[in-house]
Amino acid sequence: GRGTDIKLAPGVPEAGGLFVIATERYESRRIDRQLRGRCSRQGDPGMSQFFISFEDDLMRNFAAAERMTNMMERFGMEDGEALEHKWLNKSVETAQKRVEQRNYTWRKRVLDFDDVMNKQREVVYGYRNEVINSENPRELIYEVIEKAIPDAVYGYMEERDEGAPDYTELLNWVNTTFPIQLTMDDSGFQDRDAEGNSQFVVDKVKRAYELKMEHENPEMLDMLERHIILTGIDKLWQEHLYNMDSLREGVHLRAQGQKDPLVEYKNEAYSLFETLMANIEGETLNNLFRSTTNLEQFESFMRGLPQQLTSDKTAQAAGGGLSQSNIAQTGNLANLAAQPGDGGQQIKINLPKRRPTVKVSRNDACPCGSGKKYKKCCGREA
Numbered sequence: 001g002r003g004t005d006i007k008l009a010p011g012v013p014e015a016g017g018l019f020v021i022a023t024e025r026y027e028s029r030r031i032d033r034q035l036r037g038r039c040s041r042q043g044d045p046g047m048s049q050f051f052i053s054f055e056d057d058l059m060r061n062f063a064a065a066e067r068m069t070n071m072m073e074r075f076g077m078e079d080g081e082a083l084e085h086k087w088l089n090k091s092v093e094t095a096q097k098r099v100e101q102r103n104y105t106w107r108k109r110v111l112d113f114d115d116v117m118n119k120q121r122e123v124v125y126g127y128r129n130e131v132i133n134s135e136n137p138r139e140l141i142y143e144v145i146e147k148a149i150p151d152a153v154y155g156y157m158e159e160r161d162e163g164a165p166d167y168t169e170l171l172n173w174v175n176t177t178f179p180i181q182l183t184m185d186d187s188g189f190q191d192r193d194a195e196g197n198s199q200f201v202v203d204k205v206k207r208a209y210e211l212k213m214e215h216e217n218p219e220m221l222d223m224l225e226r227h228i229i230l231t232g233i234d235k236l237w238q239e240h241l242y243n244m245d246s247l248r249e250g251v252h253l254r255a256q257g258q259k260d261p262l263v264e265y266k267n268e269a270y271s272l273f274e275t276l277m278a279n280i281e282g283e284t285l286n287n288l289f290r291s292t293t294n295l296e297q298f299e300s301f302m303r304g305l306p307q308q309l310t311s312d313k314t315a316q317a318a319g320g321g322l323s324q325s326n327i328a329q330t331g332n333l334a335n336l337a338a339q340p341g342d343g344g345q346q347i348k349i350n351l352p353k354r355r356p357t358v359k360v361s362r363n364d365a366c367p368c369g370s371g372k373k374y375k376k377c378c379g380r381e382a
Contacts, residue, residue, distance in 0.1 A: 005041045017045030025052050025092050027099040058095050112262055116269050117244060124276075128233050137225040141284070144229070145205055148281035150198035157194045165189075170197070179289050180204045209288060217293040228291050232283030240276045244269060 006018055018039040026032050032050070039046030052059060134140055156170035167189045174182055182204075184190075189197050216224060251265045360367060366377035373379075 006038055008044055013045055016047070019046065020048035022048070022050040023052075024056055025050055025058055025096070027058055027096060027103075029093065029096045029100070032096075052092065058099065059092070061095075109262065113248060113265060116266055120240075120244075120269070120273050123273075124233065124237055128230065131226055131229045131233070134226075137222055137229070140229060141209075141225055141288070142206070144281050144284045145202055145209075145288075148278075148285055149202050149205065150195070151278070152282075153198040153201060154194050157197065174201055177285055178205050178208060180208050205288070212289060220293040224291060224293050228287045229280075229284050231287055231291075232280045236276055236279050236283060240272065243272055247272070 008018060012018070018041075020036060020039045022032075022035055026035075036048045039048055131137060131140055152173065153170065156167075156173065157165040160166050167184065167187075170189060171182060171184055171187055174180065174187075178201075187197075188200070192200065213221060247268055248265065251261045251268065254264045255261050360374045360379070362373070362375040362379055364374050366372050366374045366379070368378055370377050
């Protein structure tokens, strides 16, 4: 191997030294030179000789071996007859150069594909480090609110398939994502343009978020706000990596359509990255009011919000208030949103179901006193 010196026994230098015999030529000239270098080390005598065949992969694929074979047949040379000429050495070196150029192109291609992923990784990791090291993470949350909400409002008002604003879907998105509980009359979406509605929703969300922060533990606010953003980044970045791997495995098939796979990969990767960043902002909005440092105070905050909404002014005049019929208990904080009731007249508010103070394992005795295991009793409903 490389760096190995073969010491000659007494009498070998007088006989001519080490004689290296090789039965093929490697694709790389560097390896051939290293093999030749095993002889004649440190001034010792020696020589080397290589034997190759036109049926070797190197000669057959890169040195026009078939043309040489036909030429030898015309000259009347027999199979197995040795042929030695400086043109053959030049032909072998030319074939090795072609292989080396091909391998270099492959390696460069791999680096070009990896460079696309590295640039995306720099952006995402840079944003993540900014969130971790920021002294005021609330500014980053407000940046997300001021950017993501106008994009969503613009999509509902100006990018609908029918070409007309979809105020109902916009109102449903606002009430589902944020606990501000608007009605169509209160929102006034139809009286403002996209920019005005965006500012209206942004102001409402900021006020609700400031109110929510008053019920949180002040010592853990920074950690909570960082967690809101980091959760979306970590979750969606992992999904993005799987999508990029799938894209890279299949993009080479586009060469069948006379398209450069690298160009197609860059275009598709850019689209996926834009979707990733938009999804991170959307996930941050979803986590704003679904993360807390104190569950009891968070429930108190949610109960302080408007609980009963009606789309019929007559129902409001009748004094219909909050009752057990329009409260749905749920253990999933993601369901803290207004849901249309039967007939579209009332809206139910899903309140969180508080978890027991002491966590019960699946195999422990059920706290209800039935004597059964928790997983066979009340835990079956969890």
